[in-house]
Amino acid sequence: MKKLILRQKYLIDFTLSSLKRRLAKNLGLLLVYTLIVFLLASVMLFTHSLRREAGIILESSPEIILQRLVAGRHDLMPAEYLDRIGRIRGVTRKAGRLWGYFYDPAVQANYTLMVPRDRDLGQQEVVIGAGIARTRGVDVGDFLTFRSSDGRAFSFRVVDILEADAELVNADLLLVSEGTYRDFFGIPADRFTDIVLQVRNPSEVRKVAEKLTVLLPDARPILREEILRTYDSIFSWRQGIVFVLLGGSILAFVIFAWDKASGLSAEEKREIGILKAIGWETSDVIRMKFWEGSIVSLTAFLLGFILAYLHVFYGQAALFEPVLKGWAVIYPSFNPTPFVDGLQVATLFFFTVFPYTVATIIPIWQASITDPDAVMR
Amino acid sequence: MIELDDVKKAFNQGRPNEFWAIRGVSLRVDANRITVLKGPSGSGKTTLLSMIGCLSRPTSGRILLRSRILSGLPERFLTEIRRKTFGFIFQQFNLVKGLTVLENVMLPAYPLGLDHQPLKEAALKLLGQFNMESKADSKVEWLSGGEAQRTAICRALINDPEILIADEPTANLDTRLSREFMAIIRDLKQQGKTVIVTSHDPVVFEYAGIDTVVEMRDGNLAEA
Ligand SMILES: Nc1ncnc2c1ncn2[C@@H]1O[C@H](COP(=O)(O)OP(=O)(O)OP(=O)(O)O)[C@@H](O)[C@H]1O
Numbered sequence: 001m002k003k004l005i006l007r008q009k010y011l012i013d014f015t016l017s018s019l020k021r022r023l024a025k026n027l028g029l030l031l032v033y034t035l036i037v038f039l040l041a042s043v044m045l046f047t048h049s050l051r052r053e054a055g056i057i058l059e060s061s062p063e064i065i066l067q068r069l070v071a072g073r074h075d076l077m078p079a080e081y082l083d084r085i086g087r088i089r090g091v092t093r094k095a096g097r098l099w100g101y102f103y104d105p106a107v108q109a110n111y112t113l114m115v116p117r118d119r120d121l122g123q124q125e126v127v128i129g130a131g132i133a134r135t136r137g138v139d140v141g142d143f144l145t146f147r148s149s150d151g152r153a154f155s156f157r158v159v160d161i162l163e164a165d166a167e168l169v170n171a172d173l174l175l176v177s178e179g180t181y182r183d184f185f186g187i188p189a190d191r192f193t194d195i196v197l198q199v200r201n202p203s204e205v206r207k208v209a210e211k212l213t214v215l216l217p218d219a220r221p222i223l224r225e226e227i228l229r230t231y232d233s234i235f236s237w238r239q240g241i242v243f244v245l246l247g248g249s250i251l252a253f254v255i256f257a258w259d260k261a262s263g264l265s266a267e268e269k270r271e272i273g274i275l276k277a278i279g280w281e282t283s284d285v286i287r288m289k290f291w292e293g294s295i296v297s298l299t300a301f302l303l304g305f306i307l308a309y310l311h312v313f314y315g316q317a318a319l320f321e322p323v324l325k326g327w328a329v330i331y332p333s334f335n336p337t338p339f340v341d342g343l344q345v346a347t348l349f350f351f352t353v354f355p356y357t358v359a360t361i362i363p364i365w366q367a368s369i370t371d372p373d374a375v376m377r
Numbered sequence: 378m379i380e381l382d383d384v385k386k387a388f389n390q391g392r393p394n395e396f397w398a399i400r401g402v403s404l405r406v407d408a409n410r411i412t413v414l415k416g417p418s419g420s421g422k423t424t425l426l427s428m429i430g431c432l433s434r435p436t437s438g439r440i441l442l443r444s445r446i447l448s449g450l451p452e453r454f455l456t457e458i459r460r461k462t463f464g465f466i467f468q469q470f471n472l473v474k475g476l477t478v479l480e481n482v483m484l485p486a487y488p489l490g491l492d493h494q495p496l497k498e499a500a501l502k503l504l505g506q507f508n509m510e511s512k513a514d515s516k517v518e519w520l521s522g523g524e525a526q527r528t529a530i531c532r533a534l535i536n537d538p539e540i541l542i543a544d545e546p547t548a549n550l551d552t553r554l555s556r557e558f559m560a561i562i563r564d565l566k567q568q569g570k571t572v573i574v575t576s577h578d579p580v581v582f583e584y585a586g587i588d589t590v591v592e593m594r595d596g597n598l599a600e601a
C-alpha cells in the first residue's frame with residue numbers, strides 16, 4: 001500500500017519536473033485553455049443568472065395581462081371593461097394599469113413611465129430606477145424636468161430611487177402618480193393601458209383566459225407562463241449566438257490541444273523509450289502522462305472558472321454587456337446573486353477536461369506499447 | 378546464465394522490405410563473465426543485445442534466463458525482469474535532459490516505490506564510487522562525454538542488476554576514457570556482475586580482462 005502511494009508520488013514528482021522542463025509549451029497551453037474555460041463558464045454563469053433573475057422578478061408579476069386590440073394593434077383599455085369582466089371564478093384580484101414609454105432626448109434613452117399600485121405619490125413626486133439616476137446624475141431631492149407630448153414642461157422631485165437588486169427590469173423605470181400620468185400623456189380618466197388579473201391556482205389560468213376572450217372579444221389575454229417562456233427562449237437564443245461565436249475559438253482550441261497533446265515531439269517519444277527501457281512499465285508511463293494532462297487541465301479549469309465567476313458576479317460581466325443585454329439603452333447594472341449550478345459545472349468540466357486528458361493519453365499509449373528497442377539506435 | 382537457442386529476428390516481416398537481422402544464433406553467456414559481441418556494422422549486434430535485454434522479442438527461437446524461457450512472457454513480466462535483472466548503458470547514454478544527474482540515476486527505481494531518503498543515499502553512494510558526487514545536482518546536458526557515461530553507468534546500477542548490458546559504450550569516448558570504462562567493467566565483474574558488451578573498438582575486445590569474444594557476421598555467429 002505504502003509502495004503504491006510512494007510510486008504515485010514519484011510519478012507525480014516526475015510529471016511536475018517534466019512540466020517544468022517544457023515550461024513555455026505548457027504555459028502557452030495553460031493560457032489558451034484557461035481562456036476558453038473562462039469564456040465558456042462566463043457565458044454559462046451569466047445567462048443562467050440572467051434567466052434566474054428574470055424568473056424571480058416575473059414570479060411576482062400578475063398571472064394574466066389583458067390588452068385591448070384595435071385593428072390588431074394595442075390600444076387603450078376602457079375602464080368599464082373591468083366591470084364587464086365581473087366576477088370570474090378563480091380570479092382573486094383585478095386592476096387597471098397605467099404605463100407607457102417616454103423618450104428622453106437629454107440622454108437619448110427610453111424610460112418606462114408607470115403608475116405604482118402600492119405607492120401614493122404627490123403630483124410632483126417621482127420615483128426613479130437606479131439606471132436613470134446614474135445616467136441623469138440625480139439623487140433623492142433633486143429635480144427632473146420632462147416635456148410632455150403636448151409640449152408642456154413637467155418638473156418632478158425625486159423622492160426615492162428603486163432598489164438595485166431587481167435592476168434588470170427597473171433600471172429605466174419612472175413612477176408617477178395617476179393624475180400626473182394622465183395629464184402628462186393626455187390619457188382620459190376612463191382609460192387604462194391594460195388590465196391585470198391575479199389567479200391563485202395555476203391550473204385555472206387557461207380556463208380564465210378562455211372566459212376572458214369570450215367575454216371581451218376585442219381583448220387579448222397574455223399569460224405569465226408565456227412571458228416566462230419567451231424570456232427563456234430569448235435568453236437561450238442570445239446564449240446560442242454567443243456559443244456559436246465561441247464555437248470558432250473552441251474549435252481552434254481543440255486543434256491546438258490536439259496538436260500540443262497528441263503530437264509527441266521526437267524528444268518526448270525518446271524519453272518514453274528510455275523510461276521503458278530502464279524498467280518503467282507501460283502503465284507507469286501512461287499514468288505519468290495522465291497526471292500531466294490532469295494537472296494542466298484541472299489547473300486551467302479551476303483558474304478559468306474562478307475568473308469567470310469573478311467576471312460575472314463581481315465584474316458585472318463586462319465582456320458580455322453589449323451582446324446579452326442589448327435591449328435597453330439604459331444598461332441595468334447587473335449584480336446577480338452568485339449562484340453556481342452543479343450540473344452546469346459538470347457539463348463544462350466534461351467538455352473541457354475530459355477531451356484534453358484523452359487527447360494526451362491516446363498517443364502516449366500508442367508510443368508506450370511499442371517495443372522500447374528503438375532507444376538502442 | 379543466459380542461453381540463446383536458434384534465435385532469429387526479422388524486421389518488417391511479411392512485407393517487401395522484410396529483413397532478417399538475426400538468422401539463427403545459439404549462444405551461452407555465463408554468469409560473472411565479460412562477454413563482448415563484435416562484428417562489422419549492420420551485423421546484428423544491437424539487435425541481439427536488445428533481445429537478450431528483453432527490449433524486444435525474437436521472431437523465432439528461445440531465450441532462457443536462468444533456465445526460464447523469456448520469449449513467451451507477457452510484456453508486464455518482461456518489464457519486471459528488465460528492471461530487476463538488467464542494467465543498460467546505451468550508446469548515446471540516453472540520459473533524460475532537463476533532469477539532474479541524481480534524478481537520472483534514481484529514475485529506474487521510481488516504479489519500485491522505495492522510500493525517498495534511502496534511495497537518494499544509494500544513488501549518491503554510487504555517484505561517489507565514480508567520482509561524480511560533485512555533479513549530482515548538475516543538469517545532464519552540461520556534462521562531458523565521460524561524465525555522461527559515468528552517470529549512465531550509475532543509472533544502470535541503481536537497481537543492483539545481475540547483468541549489465543552495454544551497446545557500443547566507448548563509441549563516444551577517447552582512448553583514455555575507453556580504457557577507464559573497461560577498468561570499471563572489470564571492477565564490476567569482480568563485484569559479481571555479468572557484463573555483455575558490443576563493440577567494434579579494439580580497446581574493448583582486446584582488453585585483457587574480458588572472458589569471451591563472440592564475433593558476428595550478417596546475423597550469424599562467425600565461428601572463431
Ligand atoms: N527496426 C528495424 N527495421 C528494419 N531494419 C532494421 C531495424 N533495426 C535494425 N535493422 C537492420 O538490422 C541490421 C542489424 O542492425 P543492428 O543495429 O543490430 O546492427 P549492429 O551490428 O548493431 O551495427 P552497428 O555496429 O553499426 O551498431 C541492420 O542492417 C539494420 O539496418
Ligand SMILES: [Mg+2]
Nearest residue numbers: 422423424544
Ligand atoms: Mg549497433
